[in-house]
Amino acid sequence: MAEAIIKVENLKKHFPIQNPIPFKKSNQSVKAVDGVSFEVFRGETLGIVGESGCGKSTMARLINQLVRPTDGKVLFKGQDLAVMGTKEIRDSRKSIQMVFQNPYASLDPRKTIKQLIAEPLEIHKVGDKRSRLKRVHELLEVVGLNSYHADRYPHEFSGGQRQRINIARALALNPDVIICDEPVSALDVSVQAQVINLLKDLQKKFSLTYIFISHDLNVVRYMCDRIAVMYLGKIVEIGSYNEIYQNPLHPYTKALLSAVPKESPYEKKERILLKGDVPSPVHPPSGCHFHQRCPQAMECCKSTVPELKQNGTNQRVACHLY
């Protein structure tokens, strides 16, 4: 089996809530990520899916140390990023880069494309001015733009092109891992397909490892080798895409998959409609977090938190049914 490039152990992030009484310390917190463990292997794409508010974006930021964890470990090539100082973390970001969701908000409108793509090189003091410019032109070609685009400003580009620029920035430092936080959800279908093709090509070319966060299950299915399903700060199921899509075990995964829109007007779909909304992560339900909405909930689900247990070859599921 391939080597684990990133290993996350019992990772937790609790955001404290401001106490309404000034100067009084709060004892409540939003449990955005609550004890998550998984591994990412070199060269693979791990997808993280879940509804909004389940903690998938916080997860991404924790891996990159853009937010520091409350507890737990993030091991990158065996070194724990969570205990590192600011300077060392900065160095580690050379190898772990990120592409954000909104291509309209993630590029500084007052900088040219050249400045934007060269920025990571400057921050990490790579090369001199001339070699940086050469690298910028190279990167523009790699992501399917032209070198004459270098002197333009972000507003002159469409959403898909901006996302290409964001990808070029992420590639600038030759990273090992790229974390993509909903990279295509703001784009049209035909443009979405272009960006996905590009990401796949780059992965082959530079042997990249992706962590791919999305709520679009079809995109995740197409992109990823393994998929982790998150619900309320916890992983409820993790496995290869075949296992998750063909043989989903957790009732939440089943409901999520059944909610994907039809693929033809003839298809008859059995929907598992979940009742209500995702509960508040401040006071998550006791026992299994999903038990209030679960169609198969049992008595023990209310009191005991299920462990993530092995089921089959690589599939692991956190449910009392198995």
Add this chain to the structure above:
Amino acid sequence: MSDFLLEVEDLEVHFRSSSSVAKAVNGVSFTLNKKETLGIVGESGSGKSVTATALLRLIPNPPGKIAGGRILFEGKDILALSEKEMRSIRGNEISMIFQDPMTSLNPVFTVGNQIIESIRTHRKVSKKEAKKAAIEMLQLVGIPEAEKRMDMYPHEFSGGMRQRVMIAIALACNPKLLIADEPTTALDVTVQAQILDLMRHLQDTIDTSIIMITHDLGVVWEMCDQVIVMYAGNTVESGDVKTIFDRPLHPYTWGLLDSQITSDSENEEKLSTIPGTPPDLREPIPGCHFADRCPYAQEVCFSKKPELIEVEEGHTVSCHFQTKEKRLKRKEKAYHG
């Protein structure tokens, strides 16, 4: 009087800037029956939202202007009505749900207040009755503890709940036509399924017609009876949903269908994409608007604009090579690479 609830003929909407005019909608026609759902699909910038806003005469003027065409709603010409008459139609007989549930509610008023406002504008009822109706509306769209929720502010609601409130406001006066502009794009799949289910259920109970604007073909297969495919301000193809799925004819529709990711897409295979970008609508385009992205384009496509013709009953398409007599053969992998 015609049998149609809504008839749109040759609608043209132009946006003027200091130096040019952008023809955002360029001669769109369609009809809508009672209780029917019409889907309008297309990429961003295809003019689908502008078409919908024009139906309510909500195009900001200036710079926008409805430059031509007719909109008949139950036989009445919407474009000839006074602003006062128009106001009695908006929100009452025709309602709209906008894309972004996060920004379309007023943050400084309670949710109940905003529903009551809509009811009291159009119906002469007391505050008490309006409040009762508003609570019923919230219950109808499936919000638990409706009475308590009436006094809450929009920020206390989740995205899906806010979209439900929007639907409650839109349906408060039992409109005959509901225009939904990408109502589920900002929502999670599970919530999307709930909202679509709710819209279908409400359509059955209060007999509303729906115009559904979306770029998600999955939503179209799910909800619609009729489909219009729009590209750069023009209708390129229209027909009922099964026809469009079984026998799509326009090359743009083919591209759109091919670039969808489905459960059959193999991980190893490359996704199809439509190369290039939509044309600049400020420039005059003599030929077919899709020609420079079309893998089947020939000389005639660049010089002459194709007419929208009916190739079989209820199925129209605008392409030089798709007529009653001759058909273009759909190539496999035309949109690869």
